[in-house]
Amino acid sequence: MAETKQVIVKVKRQASPKDPARWEEFSLQWRPSMNVIICLRDIAENPVTRDGKKTTPISYDSNCLEEICGSCAMLINGKARMACSALVDQLEQPIRIEPLSKFPLVRDLTVDRQFMFESLKRVKAWIPIDGTYNLGEGPRISPEIQEKGYPLSNCISCGSCLEVCPQVNEHNQFVGAAIISQVRLFNMHPTGAMNKSERLKALMGPGGIQECANAQNCVHACPKNIPLTESIAEVNRDVWKQALLGWLTG
Amino acid sequence: MRQPKIIVVGGGLAGLMATIRVAEAGVPVELFSIVPVKRSHSVCAQGGINAAKNQKGEGDTTDKHFDDTIYGGDFLANQPLVKRMCEAAPGIIDLLDRMGVMFNRTPEGLLDYRRFGGTLYHRTAFAGATTGQQLLYALDEQVRRHEAEDKVKKFESSTFLSAVIDEGRVCRGICAMDLRSMEVKTYAADAVIFATGGIGAIFGRSTNSVVCTGSAQSALFQQGVDYANGEFIQVHPTAIPGEDKLRLMSESARGEGGRVWVPRNPAEKRPPRSIPEAERFYFLEEWYPKYGNLVPRDIATRAIHRIVYQEKLGVDGQAAVYLDVTHIPRETLDRKLEGILEIYEKFLGVDPRVEPMKVFPAMHYTMGGIWVNGEDQATNVPGIYAAGECEYQYHGANRLGANSLVSCIFGGGIAGPAAAQYAKNLEKGAESIPSVVFDAEKKRQEEKNQKLISQDGSENPITIWREFGYIMTEHVTVTRINKNLEMAEAKIRTLQERYKKINLSDRTKWSNQTLNFARELENMLILARVITLGALARNESRGAHYKPDFPDRDDANWLKTTRAKWVNNEIQLAYEPVDISLIRPRARRYDAAK
């Protein structure tokens, strides 16, 4: 085995939210087009650390493995990214793997991102249809609007934009770029626009759009290349216009 | 009046649609899912959703959609419900459109349609190359709205273990395990709708997501819910090989003009783009001039296998053929296929707009699934309903591209109100069932966990699973030979023996993914035998089921549905006739007009 290439991986472990965190190092056999998920699977099959100590398999979230379900976001060499598309050959070794730091930890690399789904509720991120019975076609939408809306609707709720945002932390319940961008998407739709003012109002609440401080990390970190800063700017404009108008007209 | 309650297990398209419909019927619904429902496998569907709206003036009709579906499925599907589905499809598209799905549009602001495999019409509505994701999100958003109104309660980190079935053989709820606390609990309900999706993990690597293990279907099977047509497994012709997953390269790549070819010279050394046209073998176009690159999936898959294994023409001598979109204008590619081309670029580091993609077939979909009646998605156990990929009803022996999304939404849309109606009509609801029924089921499941956690053994579940996947992929996918199937079945039995000696490397009781996987693996092994035995018995070739020793379809003996039953802890195969009351079976050929 001397001539086979090894991959050194360091994983931050934590048995539960109450337990202390610790690091474990693993040495794995390199294979072509290996990604971080394959590393974690190799460890699960043979959970022995580099110095020969037996340990438990690593708990982590994953599902589609093609960067569209949003499950496997974690910190890889200090950066928030999807583990499935993190190719070992493109990473500096030892590869450091940690859980996202801005969400409550469950175990090892598993975190609870329920906050994002609750935020979607808060901003009414849906189209208010009357019912699923047959009511004919939807409103016509120009290809131009579709081409703007489609990229926004690609958001996979992975949480990368929250993870990298300096304004998201234990003192600050900022909803984050993804949610603001969803507000833009639903306000853009002819039927969705019927809830526009409620959505904008929700974004003026605690943790609302005002918490954005324009560091613009979100747009760099987004694995789906969503124009998040553009969304924030546009929604910001809509919010203050509505606020000003509301203040002027009582 | 008694307030009924419904449980939905599975939060993909079918489960979400069922949930919405139950909520609309005014019945409280609890939705169980292993992952937050927005992360369900439906997001992986790429190409589109079929509906004969005839928006390109080609004279398309729902009858033609129906005929294409039945014909594509090689006449194994019961016809009346398929007809209803095709008739409902345009309405489903309208509904999704109203829900705000960002479908691609024509300059007039109408929905755009593309061509897909197995049809000659532009019948497939699409949202870029991530249609499944867009559809799932639309339903997810509606469910979230109902959740905000307290009509739906979600359990999004919970795995289904078993149904709670009373002495009268009626389902009264479920037993589920919280994947964080590992706590086993029972939940009473008057009816349960299963929408637990695909079974890809049974084949080791597939185009499916990690959660698509078929474990729930298998658990139900072992509780007396019949499983139909398990042997019909769709292998998608074009996937990107990978060690963790075979990533799908959507049929839409061919729908938009992508061409499949190999160099005519097996020793070809030149880069693909410098190989002149005359020296390229566009084998699908040559063999199937009418449908060309858009023949149904089973046909394309076998053609690629033939090219690679018999003609020895695989690219660079490997198991791969070219899927070429480099001749399509960049602007079109970016507008219509960006999502899928990005996947290729991201995972292989090669730009498919410049360099033809290398692809190979991969296990993709199960046409077979939980047996349901031809009426309202009810299974043979009262109170249990099934919808989506986990049931068997709509695709016969082979599914046409872009028909799965429509069958999920249609099936879920039927199951919801049917379950609600059943629950309302029940004289005695789940609340009147003595708690001992629930406690007994809970105890049975807890004991299973305890045994797994405490036993000392020598086998690793992941090692068993890897070996298992290789066996299934090699012998129970594209080409089936009886002696190999027998061998595969025997090997699965030995794996079942080895499973009894597994040793969990994690014995903790908090977020223990090893324990959950071990439980799934046991169920997967049983379902794999259902598939293998079904394939072994069916001595004919039909749709995705291909036996070189029996190369023809045999309607006289095999125009029938396989219905597997669990009797005395063993698998028994029974058969029932197919409802062919609407279209008379005819030979299925794609090299000429049908």
Added chain:
Amino acid sequence: MSFTASQPDTSYLLRKLHSFTGILPVGAFLAEHFWSNSSALVSPQRYNDVSQELQTIPFRLAVEWGAIFLPMLFHGGYGIWIWLRGKSNVSDYPWAGNWLYTLQRYTGLIAFAYIGWHLYTERWLTHGRSTYANVAEDMQNPWYLAFFVVGILASSFHLGAGIWNFLCKWGLAATVKAQQAAGRFGAVVGVTFSLVGILIVLSFRFDWHPFSAYLPNK
């Protein structure tokens, strides 16, 4: 999470006010201040004339407090509170925007401290009667000089980056292109203020008046 949490709260208003006061009146005052003090580049006499003009405006105290001191205090004080609610991570994500985010906080603090000191020395100690001579004398102290330079650079940077932030955060520059243009505009403002500010300092320090030729020959 309940829906009552969606009610607007005062933090929105205060944040918008913070952003707005940075431009008006604080940014505008800074522009005016640099403009007036540039008269030192012409001659000490011209500087004293302009100073006296400003020192004798009607309602001086009200204008000073209402349009300068209070908005500045609010902008600075609330800015510090905002800083405490953020957590810089520029070492992990060293992107340009993130650097600006972090530097905006430090330059804000420096500028706030500097302006406080500057007001104390040039406004309070002089009872609002500061002259060219006072300032020129202060500038002979190398520590004073250094603090002046640092303060001017920090304020100029803070204003330039603040303009960029303002244009983005109010949605006046939304698209990637518009935000890039806003960034360039902010950079031009920052650099211009820095240069002019340094020139003014040099003028006091070295009794240097490059525009003295503008004066009519006597």
